[in-house]
Amino acid sequence: MNTSVIETSSTGTSALEAARLVLARDIRLALRKRGQLIQPLAFFAIVTTLFPLGISPELSRLRDVAPGVLWVAALLSSLLALEFLFRDDAQDGTLEQHVLSGQSLTWLLFAKTVAHWLLTGLPLAVMAPLAGLSLGVPAAALSGIVVSVAIGSVALSLIGSIGAALTLGVKRSGALLSLLTLPLSMPVLIFGARATELAIRGAGFAPPLYLLGALAVLGITLAPLAAAAAVRISLE
Amino acid sequence: MSRLAVSIKTQSLTLRVDTRAYGAKLLNLRDSRAIVPPPTEPMPERRLQAENLHLWRGDRHVLRGVRLCVNSGECLQITGGNGAGKTTLLRTLSGLMYPEEGTITWGGENIRRDLQAFHADLAYIGHEPPLKPDLTAEENLRYWVGVRRKLATHDMNRELGRLGADQWGNRPIRTLSAGQKRRVALAGLLLIAAPLWLLDEPTTNLDAEGQRLVGTLIEEHLARGGLAVAAIHHELTISPAVIRRLELSSK
Numbered sequence: 001m002n003t004s005v006i007e008t009s010s011t012g013t014s015a016l017e018a019a020r021l022v023l024a025r026d027i028r029l030a031l032r033k034r035g036q037l038i039q040p041l042a043f044f045a046i047v048t049t050l051f052p053l054g055i056s057p058e059l060s061r062l063r064d065v066a067p068g069v070l071w072v073a074a075l076l077s078s079l080l081a082l083e084f085l086f087r088d089d090a091q092d093g094t095l096e097q098h099v100l101s102g103q104s105l106t107w108l109l110f111a112k113t114v115a116h117w118l119l120t121g122l123p124l125a126v127m128a129p130l131a132g133l134s135l136g137v138p139a140a141a142l143s144g145i146v147v148s149v150a151i152g153s154v155a156l157s158l159i160g161s162i163g164a165a166l167t168l169g170v171k172r173s174g175a176l177l178s179l180l181t182l183p184l185s186m187p188v189l190i191f192g193a194r195a196t197e198l199a200i201r202g203a204g205f206a207p208p209l210y211l212l213g214a215l216a217v218l219g220i221t222l223a224p225l226a227a228a229a230a231v232r233i234s235l236e
Numbered sequence: 237m238s239r240l241a242v243s244i245k246t247q248s249l250t251l252r253v254d255t256r257a258y259g260a261k262l263l264n265l266r267d268s269r270a271i272v273p274p275p276t277e278p279m280p281e282r283r284l285q286a287e288n289l290h291l292w293r294g295d296r297h298v299l300r301g302v303r304l305c306v307n308s309g310e311c312l313q314i315t316g317g318n319g320a321g322k323t324t325l326l327r328t329l330s331g332l333m334y335p336e337e338g339t340i341t342w343g344g345e346n347i348r349r350d351l352q353a354f355h356a357d358l359a360y361i362g363h364e365p366p367l368k369p370d371l372t373a374e375e376n377l378r379y380w381v382g383v384r385r386k387l388a389t390h391d392m393n394r395e396l397g398r399l400g401a402d403q404w405g406n407r408p409i410r411t412l413s414a415g416q417k418r419r420v421a422l423a424g425l426l427l428i429a430a431p432l433w434l435l436d437e438p439t440t441n442l443d444a445e446g447q448r449l450v451g452t453l454i455e456e457h458l459a460r461g462g463l464a465v466a467a468i469h470h471e472l473t474i475s476p477a478v479i480r481r482l483e484l485s486s487k
Contacts, residue, residue, distance in 0.1 A: 011385065011386055012356065012384065012385050012386075013382060013383060013384060013385055013386060017382075018382075018383045018384075021378075021379050021382045021383050022379070022383065024379075025368075025371070025375075025379040028371070028375070029368060029370055029371065032370045032371075033370060088368075092364065092366065092367065092368060092369065093362055093364050093365070093366035093367075094366050094367075094368060094380070096332065096360075096362065096366065097360075097366045097380060097383075098383070099332065099355075100330060100331075100332070100355045100358060100360050101355060101383045101384050102352055102353070102355040102356030102357075102358075102384055103352070103383060103384070104352065108383070235332055236332065236333050236334060
């Protein structure tokens with residue numbers, strides 16, 4: 001290596017350490033801007049409590065629509081949070097610095113998406129049982145709901161990261177982002193709602209959960225690559 | 237300690253700025269003869285070279301056949317009116333933008349062949365300091381520089397002090413003035429310690445003392461064997477032997 005032109009006493013950062021720093025930075029930033037953090041969760045809570053008011057307070061009827069309500073609300077609230085995934089970084093030039101950091105952009109964006117999931121997907125999974133209770137879901141089914149929302153939101157965050165990266169250069173990207181992301185999220189909605197439904201009925205909900213897991217794994221392997229390519233295009 | 241150890245410059249200066257093509261014309265080409273003694277020991281020579289760059293933005297032909305070459309120990313100052321394509325040229329050189337035609341080489345190798353390795357050698361600061369408003373100056377440097385290389389606290393304090401930014405190191409960036417932010421960003425530039433600097437208006441919002449400091453920092457960087465390409469409007473206080481100017485014309 002011919003970096004001796006500029007002598008430095010210290011060495012380069014490893015990819016893992018770089019990803020850890022990006023993750024830590026995003027979490028710290030989110031904790032300083034709690035409003036942005038709470039917004040999607042509040043949305044989820046409000047939408048799911050509107051249904052008992054709109055349909056009927058009768059628990060047996062609510063129980064039938066609960067899987068759909070929970071998952072549509074989760075999908076829309078994760079969409080709401082997606083807009084913030086790369087936008088602030090793109091505006092203040094720090095995303096550009098990620099691209100120029102000499103580290104793998106794929107890896108750094110994966111770290112950002114993991115932070116995003118920890119801050120939006122995971123809290124959603126924790127809140128889902130509460131919303132489920134208000135929709136008349138039996139207590140025995142709550143663990144199934146937590147697991148399916150946790151795994152499903154991983155897939156949603158990753159799919160969404162591609163859409164968020166693609167719409168970076170677009171002003172008022174919200175509508176375009178939903179048009180891009182929602183069709184790709186359909187499988188997550190279908191298998192997530194199915195797993196929840198089976199859990200409510202007390203049946204084995206493993207098969208749809210496996211498919212949900214497969215989608216999440218597919219997202220983990222492919223989405224960061226696509227997001228990195230999309231960020232490069234958007235920043236040009 | 238490492239900063240003082242490398243004050244001897246061993247390359248001959250052979251900057252050529254060739255802008256024969258329509259868009260750019262060269263002004264003020266001063267004597268490019270080197271005044272440094274011949275090399276005593278081999279030091280890796282770096283060279284950033286661009287050949288025949290053409291770039292369109294929509295139907296605007298922004299870069300029209302730009303050719304340039306910068307060697308270790310040299311600074312290329314890019315001037316030109318607003319909209320002449322200074323930022324576009326810098327972003328193209330950094331690899332952020334893709335020229336429709338032409339190649340950029342770093343150390344003889346096309347930068348597209350290993351963009352990541354090229355970026356590890358490069359520090360680019362756009363006209364907005366890349367700092368997070370909600371983090372403090374120190375946190376910003378810790379994350380920004382830390383992603384690239386290990387950052388020791390005493391190094392950070394030293395460079396912040398150098399830029400006169402140590403008093404507000406733990407204030408959130410959003411509470412700082414534009415000039416203060418610029419100083420923090422320049423501290424980051426020093427800490428990244430990359431051989432190649434690409435600077436877009438690095439003196440914006442700085443006071444007279446700060447502007448002189450930028451000149452000094454660039455000069456020290458060149459003396460260490462670094463390279464700099466900077467879009468700066470005003471005259472830099474840098475020895476004429478190591479600085480060239482490339483004027484981009486907007487039509």
